[in-house]
Amino acid sequence: MATHHARRLPAAAAAVLLLVLLAGGSAADDASSDDDAGVPPSPGCSNKFQLLTNYIAIAQRGECAFTAKAKIAQTGGAVGLLVINDNEELYKMVCSDNDTSINVTIPVVMIPQSAGKKMKGLLDQGARLEVQLYSPNRPVVDLSACFLWIMAIGTIVCASLWTEFVACEQVDERYNQLARKDGPNSGTTNREDKEIFEISAKGAIVFILVASVFLLLLFYFMSSWFVWLLIVLFCIGGIEGICLMITVLQMARLPNIRVASALLSAAFVYDVFWVFISPLIFHESVMIAVARGDNSGEAIPMLLRIPRFFDPWGGYDMIGFGDIIFPGLLVAFSYRFDRASKRGLFNGYFLWLTVGYAVGLFLTYLALFLMDGHGQPALLYLVPCTLDKEQLEFKEHKKR
Template sequence: MATDSRASRLPFAAAVVVVLLAGGAAADDASSDDHAGASRTPGCSKKFQLVKVKNWVNGTEGTTFVGLSAKFGAPLPRDIQEAQKSFALLSNPLNCCSNLTSKLTNSVALATRGECAFTAKAKIAQAGGADGLLVINDNEELYKMVCSENDTSINVTIPVVMIPQSAGNKLQELLNHGTSVEVQLYSPNRPVVDLSACFLWIMAVGTIICASLWTEFVACEQVDERYNQLTRKDGPNMGTNYSEDKEIFEISANGAIVFIIVASVFLLLLFYFMSSWFVWVLIVLFCIGGIEGMHVCLVTLLARIFKDCGQKTVQLPFFGEALTLSVGVVPFCVVFAIFWALYRHASFAWIGQDVLGICLMITVLQMARLPNIKVASALLSAAFVYDIFWVFISPLIFHESVMIAVARGDNTGESIPMLLKIPRFFDPWGGYDMIGFGDIIFPGLLVAFSYRFDRASKKGILNGYFLWLTAGYAVGLFFTYLALFLMDGHGQPALLYLVPCTLGVIIIVGWVRGELHELWNYGKVQAEILVDEP
């Protein structure tokens, strides 16, 4: 599409903002068993459990909600068939901080947060004959009920579960009106093999492969002998009679370091000044980048398939000559992005987010390029430290992981869309598996470079570097999700595993083959050769 070059910079400008936030951690948003920070005093050694709370109102099944068990008390059954159904009753007093005035025999007590210790509530409810205790938290976040240092011996034999404020208030209101409420508590196991994570793995690896091969096999451009010099093939395969000046942003070593520093500052500002309107700005930028990315991908694909369509042009005010196909695709892309933005909280919204995100990343990987391994080392090493610091080390300074807090969009009711995500279809707890755009783009730049290097050096698939780096990225992403599983779902800095498996691989293989010097100085060496030519 022949247009003003300033317009073609729009997707990359939006993408830069996207990537600033997207170095992020691979994670899932469904919590799991977690015992970090809890005391291990006698009688207080049980792991936390996510709890499903099924309920029936006057015999009609209501909406099941999720709670979190205490560090103490009886464990809950894993199988719903083993779970006991009991009537729910309000404790009296409601905070369950003093002796009950009425018995709760064969029932589950419902109590508010109150001021007393959770262990005290549990003992009082147990003494009143309750089969279990539901504690209403004062917000939607589930608070971990642990044991104090003075609780040297805890004899609580009933399950104790924290439930969100909205669900608890609804149950309390029903019980205040004398409505019959029954509850059933159980904690099903999560599957050992997360098939949704496997699908996300395929999406991430496939995006990098597609972006690396896109130029030659989809856009019909071939890599010239000289680095970063693209020659468009003439003829019917191109689907157009004129060539387009393609803007390429070549990353420098200094630019890579500055980029990571700016990203860190921007991330910190988001952490302190996060608000719903600011997240909306990011959503708009994501939509702009996604629209342009989808437009570029669709026009290229359609021009490749329907060659005649790629030859017709039209004159537009302010834009000049443009492909008719391009003009026809723009409305579809705009409507697609607007539809996603309007229904971004729907159960199917992840599909639109992934489509826009993949198109955006393919476009970014065509526009931004690494000249050699020297720059790749600077960029990926800085991103490696960036990811680890803001996920693992920042909690020591800011009392929580800055990267994960920003990705969740804490206290805004919105989540940042710079993620590929897929529902956990086979997990009884639901939630999503996610990976940040940066965990695809940063290693993807290196994988794309390896393919261009192989083609320019006339290397085959077996004696080149592209296959090695693609396999390295796939293995690194596997290690990421293995660590996610072993760490009970805690967000992981994916670049911790991806950088050694990509940058480390190309450096080792290049050293073994005696080509490390050429890889390290590739763009510079090629430029010197061109200057020396008569």
């Protein structure tokens, strides 16, 4: 926990504190984006300043880059800088591409407009202010991550068991070698088959390629209106998203383990490439930028998000639909296979693949913690924990 106490300011220093720093500059040079345009001239970006040794400086947002404000305050001897926003929201202060080499060592904190007005009023009255900068520690594990873990596993299990509790008990003819095509249930089975989309190996590869193209479109063209368009098109949130994934896992089915291997292997490469390798080409992670909505300020409605309950910094924990659907297809396939081959809970595949998925998701959150919050490709951990487990089980049964 880092704290810092500023010196108590004499009344005569109040005007210096507010007016000495950061005047002038050009709005076009501000790294904070175009919404700084139109801000009236205020203490801003001039290099003409008085020394503020051991004081914390205050500056109004606007006129020049945040890094320029911080650099001038630091040059003047200030031990910190408070930037007063022009509204009640707290803007995300960033560096431009050319500012990353600037050596700024003092803390820079943005405060809401109302807090800035209150501080200015007190200083105008000659009050003495003491500022404490506090950086709270984040919890190791937030309750929201536990909820997401349970929701993801529950979605896969529910989708796998759905027909067991909702539909009539019928064994899929594809897995029942003894079923007669002219039996009494053949008509019902045919009607069910019409509602099921069976994934092929070729279709799996094409889907990954289309998903990559769509991800690039979101990366380059996603804006606020585009996000709202997606929201209208998908109309999904938390509960709706879970229902949608259950429906997808019911309608799309894997025919065999070979197609499952092709689909999950391609999804594995897709996830790793767009998270870890894409920064080498696009200078930032395309997957993370799209998931967070960096270009629009809104996250896409194709993931489950839960706000962090006990994190003083706020934010969300999230998991993409693909991280549930891709492994879920394999888990649902294993359940149908167990039913068709009349395997029990402990000597079949379904239970152990579900456990493997739970372990893989746990490893994902563990890696997220060890990497200090840097986005992780969940399929990097989920695919080995599910597909490899399935392959080992199949080899073991073949030996028997």
